[in-house]
Amino acid sequence: MAAKIxxxxxxxxxxxxxxxxxxxxxxNPVPDYSAAYVVLHCDDWPDGHGMTFTIGRGNDLxxxxxxxxxxxxxxxxxxxxLADMGATWTLVTGDSQLRWTGPEKGIIHLAGAAVIxxxxxxxxxxxxxxxxxxxxxxxxxxxxxxxxxxxxxxxLPPEEARERLEDKASGKTARIAELEAGGYPAxxxxxxxxxxxxxxxxxxxxxxxxxxxxxxxxKVGADIEDDIRRxxxxxxxxxxxxxxxxxxxxxxxxxxxxxxxxxLAEFNPGWIEEPTSPDDVLGHARIARAITPIPxxxxxxxxxxxxFKQFMQAGGMGFVQVDSCRLAGPNEILxxxxxxDKFGLPVCPHAGGVGLCELIQHMxxxxxAVVSGRFENRVLEFVDHxxxxxxxxxxxxxxxxLAPATPGFSVEMLPESLARFxxxxxxxxxx
Amino acid sequence: MAAKIxxxxxxxxxxxxxxxxxxxxxxNPVPDYSAAYVVLHCDDWPDGHGMTFTIGRGNDLxxxxxxxxxxxxxxxxxxxxLADMGATWTLVTGDSQLRWTGPEKGIIHLAGAAVIxxxxxxxxxxxxxxxxxxxxxxxxxxxxxxxxxxxxxxxLPPEEARERLEDKASGKTARIAELEAGGYPAxxxxxxxxxxxxxxxxxxxxxxxxxxxxxxxxKVGADIEDDIRRxxxxxxxxxxxxxxxxxxxxxxxxxxxxxxxxxLAEFNPGWIEEPTSPDDVLGHARIARAITPIPxxxxxxxxxxxxFKQFMQAGGMGFVQVDSCRLAGPNEILxxxxxxDKFGLPVCPHAGGVGLCELIQHMxxxxxAVVSGRFENRVLEFVDHxxxxxxxxxxxxxxxxLAPATPGFSVEMLPESLARFxxxxxxxxxx
Numbered sequence: 001m002a003a004k005i006x007x008x009x010x011x012x013x014x015x016x017x018x019x020x021x022x023x024x025x026x027x028n029p030v031p032d033y034s035a036a037y038v039v040l041h042c043d044d045w046p047d048g049h050g051m052t053f054t055i056g057r058g059n060d061l062x063x064x065x066x067x068x069x070x071x072x073x074x075x076x077x078x079x080x081x082l083a084d085m086g087a088t089w090t091l092v093t094g095d096s097q098l099r100w101t102g103p104e105k106g107i108i109h110l111a112g113a114a115v116i117x118x119x120x121x122x123x124x125x126x127x128x129x130x131x132x133x134x135x136x137x138x139x140x141x142x143x144x145x146x147x148x149x150x151x152x153x154x155x156l157p158p159e160e161a162r163e164r165l166e167d168k169a170s171g172k173t174a175r176i177a178e179l180e181a182g183g184y185p186a187x188x189x190x191x192x193x194x195x196x197x198x199x200x201x202x203x204x205x206x207x208x209x210x211x212x213x214x215x216x217x218x219k220v221g222a223d224i225e226d227d228i229r230r231x232x233x234x235x236x237x238x239x240x241x242x243x244x245x246x247x248x249x250x251x252x253x254x255x256x257x258x259x260x261x262x263x264l265a266e267f268n269p270g271w272i273e274e275p276t277s278p279d280d281v282l283g284h285a286r287i288a289r290a291i292t293p294i295p296x297x298x299x300x301x302x303x304x305x306x307x308f309k310q311f312m313q314a315g316g317m318g319f320v321q322v323d324s325c326r327l328a329g330p331n332e333i334l335x336x337x338x339x340x341d342k343f344g345l346p347v348c349p350h351a352g353g354v355g356l357c358e359l360i361q362h363m364x365x366x367x368x369a370v371v372s373g374r375f376e377n378r379v380l381e382f383v384d385h386x387x388x389x390x391x392x393x394x395x396x397x398x399x400x401x402l403a404p405a406t407p408g409f410s411v412e413m414l415p416e417s418l419a420r421f422x423x424x425x426x427x428x429x430x431x
Numbered sequence: 432m433a434a435k436i437x438x439x440x441x442x443x444x445x446x447x448x449x450x451x452x453x454x455x456x457x458x459n460p461v462p463d464y465s466a467a468y469v470v471l472h473c474d475d476w477p478d479g480h481g482m483t484f485t486i487g488r489g490n491d492l493x494x495x496x497x498x499x500x501x502x503x504x505x506x507x508x509x510x511x512x513l514a515d516m517g518a519t520w521t522l523v524t525g526d527s528q529l530r531w532t533g534p535e536k537g538i539i540h541l542a543g544a545a546v547i548x549x550x551x552x553x554x555x556x557x558x559x560x561x562x563x564x565x566x567x568x569x570x571x572x573x574x575x576x577x578x579x580x581x582x583x584x585x586x587l588p589p590e591e592a593r594e595r596l597e598d599k600a601s602g603k604t605a606r607i608a609e610l611e612a613g614g615y616p617a618x619x620x621x622x623x624x625x626x627x628x629x630x631x632x633x634x635x636x637x638x639x640x641x642x643x644x645x646x647x648x649x650k651v652g653a654d655i656e657d658d659i660r661r662x663x664x665x666x667x668x669x670x671x672x673x674x675x676x677x678x679x680x681x682x683x684x685x686x687x688x689x690x691x692x693x694x695l696a697e698f699n700p701g702w703i704e705e706p707t708s709p710d711d712v713l714g715h716a717r718i719a720r721a722i723t724p725i726p727x728x729x730x731x732x733x734x735x736x737x738x739f740k741q742f743m744q745a746g747g748m749g750f751v752q753v754d755s756c757r758l759a760g761p762n763e764i765l766x767x768x769x770x771x772d773k774f775g776l777p778v779c780p781h782a783g784g785v786g787l788c789e790l791i792q793h794m795x796x797x798x799x800a801v802v803s804g805r806f807e808n809r810v811l812e813f814v815d816h817x818x819x820x821x822x823x824x825x826x827x828x829x830x831x832x833l834a835p836a837t838p839g840f841s842v843e844m845l846p847e848s849l850a851r852f853x854x855x856x857x858x859x860x861x862x
Contacts, residue, residue, distance in 0.1 A: 028527055056528035057499060058539065065492050065538070096459055097487035103681070103709070103732060106537010107496070108489065151708040154685035154717070250534070254585035277582040278534070279737045281712060282744050286585070301534060306710045313713050 002077045003044035008070040010063040011037040013413070014056060014423040015354060015386055021195030022385055023055070023352070026221030027249040029195070031055035033354040033386060034423070036062030036110070037413065038070065040118045042078055046125040049412040050118025052110040052325040053353045059423065065111035068098060073115065082123045086145045089331040092116055105303040109328055116329030117359060121409035130404040132362035135330060136176060136369040140165035143370065147335040151306045155313060161338045168373050175369050183400035184364050187215030187245070187379040189352055191234075194219040198233060205237045212398040214242050215270065215379050221248035224260050231267040240268070243379075247273035250301070254283040258290040271297040271319055278302060284316030297321055300350035304328075308336045312343040319377075323350040324359035333363050337371045347372065352383035357394040358410040361401050389417035433508045434475035439501040441494040442468040444844070445487060445854040446785060446817055452626030453816055454486070454783070457652030458680040460626070462486035464785040464817060465854070467493035467541070468844065469501065471549045473509055477556040480843040481549025483541040483756040484784045490854065496542035499529060504546065513554045517576045520762040523547055536734040540759055547760030548790060552840035561835040563793035566761060567607060567800040571596035574801065578766040582737045586744060592769045599804050606800050614831035615795050618646030618676070618810040620783055622665075625650040629664060636668045643829040645673050646701065646810050652679035655691050662698040671699070674810075678704035681732070685714040689721040702728040702750055709733060715747030728752055731781035735759075736766045743774040750808075754781040755790035764794050768802045778803070783814035788825040789841040792832050820848035 017023050018030035036059050040048040052062055072092050073081060081088045093104065093112045102108045124131040135143070144162045191204035205216065218234055220227040227246075235244060246269045252260060257275035264272075272294055276283045278301035288296040295318030302308055303326060311317035320340045322333050340347050347367050351357040364380045372378070380401055387393035390413055392406040404410050421428050448454050449461035467490050471479040483493055503523050504512060512519045524535065524543045533539045555562040566574065575593045622635035636647065649665055651658040658677075666675060677700045683691060688706035695703075703725055707714045709732035719727040726749030733739055734757060742748035751771045753764050771778050778798055782788040795811045803809070811832055818824035821844055823837040835841050852859050 028531065030527065031531075032528070054528070055531045057526060058496075058529045058532040061492060061496050061499065061532060061538065064495055065489075068488060068492065095488060096461065097463070097485070098489045100459065100462075100486045101489040101492065101538050101541065105710070105734065106539060107492065107532050108537060110532060150684050151711060151714070154714060253581050277737045279536070279735065280582060280741065282741045283582070283585060283737075303536065304710065306708045306714075310711065310713045 002079055003042050004075060004077050005040050005073050006043045007041045008067065008074055009039045009041065010066050011418050012060050012063045012423045013037050013418060013421045014059060014429065015421055016428065017385070018056070021193060024193050024195030025219040025247065025249040026194060026251040028055055034059040035354050035413070036066055036114055037418070038066045038114045038118050040070065040073065040122060042122065046122060048118035048122025050114045050116070050121055050409070051355050051411055052114040053356055054110070058107070061107050062110050062114070065107045066114050069095070069108070069111045069115050073119070078122065081119060082126070085119070085123070085331060086147065088119060089116060089146065089328065090148060093328055104306070109303060110325060112328040113325045116331065117324065117409055117411065120330055121411060124408040128407050130362065130406060131330065131409045132365040132369070132404060133176070135334070135366050136172065140169060143334060146331045147338070148331070152309055152335055152339065155309045156339050156342050164338065164341060165370060168370060171373060172370055175373060179365050179368060180403045183397070183402045184361070184368065185375055185379050186382040186396050186399055186401050187217060187243070188213050188382055188384070189217045190384045191216060192218035194222055198230070201230070201233065202237060205234060209238065214399060215245065216242065217245040217247055219249065220246045220264065221251040224263060227264060231264060235267050243270040244268065245270040245273065245297070248275050250274045250276060250278055252276050254280065254286055257287050261287070261291045261294060265291070265294060269294050271295045273297040273321070274301070279307070281307070281310045281314050281316045284311065285314040288315055288318060295319060297348065299323065300326060302326065305332050305335045309339055312339055312345060317345065320345050320347040321350045322347060322360070322363065324356060324363065330363065334366070337363070337367050341371050346377040348379050349381060351381040352385070354386040354389070355411050357382055357387070358390055361394050361404060362409065364401070365403055389413050433510055434473050435508050436471050436505050437474045438472045439498065439505055440470045440472065441497050442849050443490050443494045443854045444468050444849060444852045445490055445860065446852055447859065448816070449487070452624060455624045455626030456650040456678065456680040457625060457682040459486055465490040466786055466844070467497055467545055468849070469497045469545045469549050471501065471504065471553060473553065477553060479549035479553025481545045481547070481552055481840070482786050482842055483545040484787055485541070489538070492538050493541050493545070496538045497545045500526070500539070500542045500546050504550070509553065512550060513557070516550070516554070516762065517578065519550060520547060520577065520759065521579060524759055535737070540734060541756060543759040544756045547762065548755065548840055548842065551761055552842060555839040559838045561793065561837060562761065562840045563796040563800070563835060564607070566765070566797050567603065571600060574765065577762045578769070579762070583740055583766055583770065586740045587770050587773050595769065595772060596801060599801060602804060603801055606804060610796050610799060611834045614828070614833045615792070615799065616806055616810050617813040617827050617830055617832050618648060618674070619644050619813055619815070620648040621815045622647060623649035625653055629661070632661070632664065633668060636665060640669065645830060646676065647673065648676040648678055650680065651677045651695065652682040655694060658695060662695060666698050674701040675699065676701040676704065676728070679706050681705045681707060681709055683707050685711065685717055688718050692718070692722045692725060696722070696725060700725050702726045704728040704752070705732070710738070712738070712741045712745050712747045715742065716745040719746055719749060726750060728779065730754065731757060733757065736763050739767045740770055743770055743776060748776065751776050751778040752781045753778060753791070753794065755787060755794065761794065765797070768794070768798050772802050777808040779810050780812060782812040783816070785817040785820070786842050788813055788818070789821055789823070792825050792835060793840065795832070796834055820844050
């Protein structure tokens with residue numbers, strides 16, 4: 001008998017991060033980092049573990065949406081699903097009635113991400129490979145077949161995508177060896193949260209400098225005078241040559257963003273992230289033109305590959321910040337990596353939260369191995385929170401992510417964490 | 432004691448329209464028109480009734496999201512909420528944790544629409560006015576204060592919006608009288624669904640012609656040869672001078688849309704609606720340039736005012752098809768109406784489904800009364816389905832909507848319909 005997906009379990013997991021103001025920014029003052037977590041049970045080892053990320057309320061809605069979306073794969077044979085993950089992606093995201101509630105955006109797409117991520121976890125475990133190696137070991141034709149090209153082909157035809165992958169194929173083995181030996185460059189957001197005191201920021205930056213970090217990110221957008229004061233403080237600590245990125249978390253209007261960034265330009269920002277509405281492609285493009293040479297970065301709320309396509313076409317995105325839980329898993333992210341490579345844009349993914357580092361690291365390793373083949377201007381976000389809840393946590397040493405080596409997608413949580421932080425009945429919340 | 436919102440009830444209402452292929456199109460082959468319906472109970476008459484629209488599965492998710500969003504207003508004093516509906520809009524849509532699951536898109540924004548619509552229904556009933564009159568009777572400054580301008584001001588500063596409204600104010604009384612006497616022009620989609628046989632289409636068109644309709648819409652996108660055949664059939668029935676609009680419901684890629692519309696151009700389409708992904712502003716703009724003079728129409732899946740802003744800025748939208756349940760109620764729609772007026776674009780709202788005609792008619796009447804002041808090129812969609820479930824249904828005579836006259840937002844359903852079509856336990860579904 002072929003193995004089937006026999007049942008689906010979701011877990012509403014929430015960590016009370018708002019108590020310490022970890023993760024606070026101008027738009028998200030009191031986040032409780034949360035995972036809408038799913039296990040696809042299989043009648044043959046292994047199960048698949050996946051998740052999407054939220055910041056608290058609404059995590060229950062994502063769990064309910066996962067249950068609805070996962071009906072598309074429940075009862076099906078695993079071999080058939082994994083043999084054509086391009087078709088499986090369309091199956092998972094393509095329920096014609098559920099689609100109305102997106103399409104390809106919001107809660108229903110976050111749920112799709114969780115299910116797709118769980119399927120890739122299962123696939124990696126069955127293949128005995130971490131997901132980035134599983135993906136890197138596919139042929140260019142197989143990689144291209146993972147992506148839904150319907151709305152992307154006008155910017156990058158699939159035939160051209162395959163040719164670009166084939167052009168890079170000769171160096172793939174060497175690049176994989178390089179990644180396994182030396183890892184992937186990272187930057188830290190752990191020091192710059194808006195809710196932290198000056199003393200806490202100073203202490204965290206000094207500790208990060210001692211750990212070898214060279215790229216730092218600070219939150220801005222609550223009050224411009226306070227932003228300037230804190231930028232002075234951080235720039236004084238890190239010196240003129242290390243990178244200082246800024247993140248406004250969507251709070252400004254277009255004209256306001258331009259005016260504020262003209263004032264913050266003196267601190268030589270490496271980028272300004274989410275200066276306005278994450279949907280405003282043309283607004284980002286206008287800001288980018290007005291504040292050049294400061295680059296604009298965005299993507300953590302960019303809800304599907306069609307939006308990334310337009311940000312690239314319009315010049316609204318100097319750095320591409322894909323997110324493993326906002327986009328519906330590796331299939332959709334691979335389409336974005338391929339478009340970014342064509343447009344000559346570095347991919348610097350969004351991470352942090354809970355589980356985002358664990359998932360997205362696979363996509364940056366994949367990007368270097370088979371798509372861009374370059375480290376230049378590329379840094380992967382790292383936030384040193386909540387990794388202790390995972391069986392195979394992301395691991396950073398001296399400012400670099402180490403290559404994931406354990407089979408799967410690194411996002412399986414410890415059973416005791418699932419029990420303790422389950423909302424609202426786990427002991428962390430029930431007390 | 433001031434009246435408060437004492438409790439919230441949601442109803443998952445679904446109509447089994449897929450059994451007859453009513454509403455079938457290339458992307459949505461088997462829709463069950465559904466309302467995620469909410470009642471905001473008040474300890475003083477009246478309650479507020481609102482809804483958002485879906486096509487079946489996922490309606491339960493919207494109901495759950497409405498419950499989460501409605502917590503923002505539950506327990507609050509009604510007078511305070513209604514006295515500053517701009518601030519109330521921000522309150523309803525602005526929960527910092529729920530916002531992550533959008534922002535301003537997908538299920539959480541659909542839920543916001545239902546709650547905002549219910550508040551306006553309550554407001555209209557308390558004021559003794561249909562919502563369009565309630566809104567039209569506000570001053571320009573009050574109207575402008577309803578809209579969240581943060582992400583729109585670069586295209587239309589609020590001061591300019593107020594000036595535009597003031598410029599039109601002198602003719603308002605006469606236009607209201609004109610609307611109350613003569614109604615608002617409509618077009619029909621009842622005949623053109625993809626799942627209907629040729630004989631059924633022919634019979635429906637002949638009936639519609641006899642009823643005085645002059646604008647017709649057909650669905651395209653399943654197969655181009657079949658589209659051409661059906662376009663021949665419909666054009667032969669309606670003659671060369673009546674309008675024939677086409678709707679592809681998002682199924683084409685950008686290049687595919689251009690190629691197909693070049694073939695369909697011989698039927699002189701009044702517009703092509705949703706030729707590609709509803710998120711693809713730049714794709715729509717490219718299609719519009721390539722197939723000129725055929726206009727491009729879109730908006731029923733345009734998830735917030737920021738997207739409308741960009742469609743207008745980029746030239747991707749020749750007709751503005753706002754939807755009362757996709758956008759978060761009259762506040763957000765008014766922002767779009769004002770931008771459309773500035774950009775010189777006619778607003779021809781999306782309707783049909785269930786409840787959409789009832790809600791959106793108020794916004795077209797408002798558009799004529801205070802914003803555009805014009806009928807030219809403006810037609811409001813009408814589909815003759817499911818109106819029998821409403822206490823104050825939309826009413827069309829000789830191709831024109833009659834002005835709503837009953838206090839409220841026209842979307843209160845009959846108690847027996849709420850009972851019969853409740854999913855999954857109402858008698859229509861339990862059998």
